[in-house]
Structures are given as C-alpha cells and as structure tokens.
Amino acid sequence: MKLQAIPRLSLGYLPTPIEKMERLSAELGISLSVKRDDFTGFGGGGNKVRKLEYLMADAVAQGVKVLITTGGHQSNHARMTAAAARKYGMKPILVLRGNRPDLYQGNLLLDHLFGAEIDFLDPDAYFTEINPRMEHHAAEAEARGEKAYIIPLGGASALGAMGYVNAVKELSEQYAAAGTPAPRYLVAPVGSGGTLAGIHIGCSLYWPDTEVVGIAVTGSAVPFSERIAVMANAGAELLDIDRRWTAEDIRIENDYIGRGYSIPSDEGNAAIKLAGNREGMLLDPVYTGKAFAGIMGCVEKGSIEKGSSVLFIHCGGSPALFPYAGLLTSDLTG
Numbered sequence: 001m002k003l004q005a006i007p008r009l010s011l012g013y014l015p016t017p018i019e020k021m022e023r024l025s026a027e028l029g030i031s032l033s034v035k036r037d038d039f040t041g042f043g044g045g046g047n048k049v050r051k052l053e054y055l056m057a058d059a060v061a062q063g064v065k066v067l068i069t070t071g072g073h074q075s076n077h078a079r080m081t082a083a084a085a086r087k088y089g090m091k092p093i094l095v096l097r098g099n100r101p102d103l104y105q106g107n108l109l110l111d112h113l114f115g116a117e118i119d120f121l122d123p124d125a126y127f128t129e130i131n132p133r134m135e136h137h138a139a140e141a142e143a144r145g146e147k148a149y150i151i152p153l154g155g156a157s158a159l160g161a162m163g164y165v166n167a168v169k170e171l172s173e174q175y176a177a178a179g180t181p182a183p184r185y186l187v188a189p190v191g192s193g194g195t196l197a198g199i200h201i202g203c204s205l206y207w208p209d210t211e212v213v214g215i216a217v218t219g220s221a222v223p224f225s226e227r228i229a230v231m232a233n234a235g236a237e238l239l240d241i242d243r244r245w246t247a248e249d250i251r252i253e254n255d256y257i258g259r260g261y262s263i264p265s266d267e268g269n270a271a272i273k274l275a276g277n278r279e280g281m282l283l284d285p286v287y288t289g290k291a292f293a294g295i296m297g298c299v300e301k302g303s304i305e306k307g308s309s310v311l312f313i314h315c316g317g318s319p320a321l322f323p324y325a326g327l328l329t330s331d332l333t334g
C-alpha cells in the first residue's frame with residue numbers, strides 16, 4: 001500500500017519548520033539545521049503527534065471508546081495520547097511507571113488536565129505487569145460494552161512508524177522547495193525506536209544518501225539496532241516495498257544514556273544550556289538534551305565529520321523540563 005493510501009487523521013500543525021542554527025553551527029563546526037517537531041502543536045506537541053495521526057485513524061475506524069497506553073511518569077507519548085483520545089471522544093487510560101506523587105508536575109499535570117485515568121505501577125513491577133495491566137483495563141472496558149484499543153509503549157509499531165515516513169517525505173519536499181541538497185546526517189533520539197524505524201524507511205524512499213544516526217536515551221534488553229530493523233521491516237511490508245534492514249544497517253550511539261532512562265546526565269544538561277544560550281531553543285533532560293550531547297560527542301570523535309550537514313529532529317519534550325528544575329538550577333549559588 002502506498003503511504004498516501006494508509007488512513008491518517010490530521011492532528012499536527014504540519015509541515016513543521018526547519019531552522020538553521022547559525023550560532024551552534026559555528027561553534028560545533030558543522031552545518032546544523034533542526035526540524036522543529038517540538039512545534040507539531042497538538043496536545044503540547046512533539047514527535048508522537050505524527051505517530052498518533054496513523055494510530056488514531058485506526059482507532060476511530062474501529063469505533064474505539066477507551067484508549068489505553070503506557071510510559072514513564074514524564075511520558076510525552078502518554079500525554080499526547082491522552083489529548084488525542086479526548087479529541088476523538090474517547091476516554092484515555094494511562095498505565096504509568098512510578099508511584100503516585102504528591103505533586104503532579106510536567107507531563108503528569110497535563111495528563112490530569114486531559115482527564116486521563118492514571119494507573120500508577122510500582123517501578124519494580126512495571127516491566128512484568130505492564131501488558132497484563134493494560135489488558136486488564138481493556139477487558140474491563142469491553143465488559144462494559146466499550147471498544148478498547150491499546151497503543152504500545154512509545155507508539156512503537158509499524159503503523160505508528162508511518163508518522164516518520166511521512167516526516168521524511170515532508171522534509172524532502174521542504175529541502176527540494178528551498179533548493180537545498182539532502183543532509184549528510186539525520187539525527188534523532190531513540191526511546192522506543194518507532195521514530196527511527198520510520199526515519200529509516202523514509203530515508204530509503206526519499207533521501208537514500210543520508211545517513212541516519214540514532215542516539216539512545218535508554219538501555220534496551222534487545223539491542224535497539226535489532227528492534228528497529230524488525231520494526232522497519234514490518235513498516236516496509238505495510239508499504240509493499242522490497243527494502244529490508246538488518247541490525248548492521250541501523251546506527252545507534254549508546255554512549256549518551258548516562259545512568260539510565262529519565263536520569264539526567266551532565267552532558268545532556270550542558271547541551272540544554274548550550275542550545276538555550278546560543279539559539280533560544282529548549283531541549284529536555286530525558287530525550288533531546290542527551291541526543292544533542294550525542295551530536296556534540298560524535299563531532300568531537302569525528303564520527304560526524306566537521307563541515308558536514310546535520311539535520312537534528314527535535315522531538316519535543318519541554319514539559320519534562322519543569323519537574324527537573326532543581327537539578328537544572330544546581331549551578332545557582334546563594
């Protein structure tokens with residue numbers, strides 16, 4: 001099936017702009033542009049809006065009444081899914097990793113404002129309990145006669161990945177209209193891997209000479225390169241294209257995770273301050289700050305060559321800045 005034939009709802013404010021980063025380019029010695037997918041807008045914006053355009057089309061077609069997904073306390077994906085559920089008259093249920101906090105901050109506050117039912121799962125039980133718990137909520141809804149739909153962690157599925165096939169198509173059209181050649185590197189953070197899977201498919205179709213670089217922001221039991229190859233292959237099947245990937249085709253940088261998912265790193269925090277100070281651009285401590293630190297690290301090591309053109313996909317996430325206010329202001333004295 002052609003991309004245009006896959007049902008899609010319009011949720012985001014697309015196309016998002018591409019911003020040339022003159023000051024950071026000069027400082028890092030590369031030609032840096034940023035695809036501002038933090039400005040997709042809907043539900044506070046971010047990369048998951050693009051995935052949800054496809055996943056929600058499927059859910060709406062099935063007459064879904066209860067939309068269930070999962071993530072961490074500060075999951076941007078859960079927040080945007082809750083907003084999308086409300087937009088289409090569904091009830092959002094979020095199974096979140098972490099105990100119920102005293103103060104709802106950042107994305108958690110927004111989840112609450114979107115009226116999501118939040119089921120807090122003890123962090124130790126999360127990885128074994130996550131699927132049974134979502135299925136339990138689905139079974140309860142079905143018993144009430146309400147059709148339920150489960151979106152996996154991060155919206156990471158072949159259908160969700162179509163959002164980033166569409167994003168690369170959009171990018172290639174923007175570059176062509178501006179008369180700019182395709183970038184040498186396209187860089188994005190990797191959390192669940194769905195975004196990168198879509199980017200790989202999109203680049204194979206629209207920008208075959210661009211190298212895709214994923215910066216991991218979390219560890220993974222099955223290496224990301226394998227998981228993403230499997231997801232990209234499933235997406236290619238959906239699109240009826242012959243291209244297939246193996247783990248060797250998927251470049252993942254694993255040196256910028258720090259101590260783990262959602263634990264801010266010194267390099268990531270420094271990148272947040274650099275982007276804010278040089279360009280007035282907000283990054284966040286969970287995803288984009290670490291990913292940007294990855295770009296800087298690769299340039300320093302030479303695995304992204306000086307002078308090359310680099311396009312960074314800014315996936316959003318600024319609501320998660322606020323819960324980390326204490327850490328991000330630890331340089332203040334007095």
Ligand SMILES: Cc1ncc(COP(=O)(O)O)c(C=O)c1O
Nearest residue numbers: 076191192193195287315316317
């Ligand atoms: C701001 C931000 N950046 C990057 C990602 C990672 O995207 P993916 O899960 O598709 O790898 C996410 C996922 O939640 C995100 O919220």
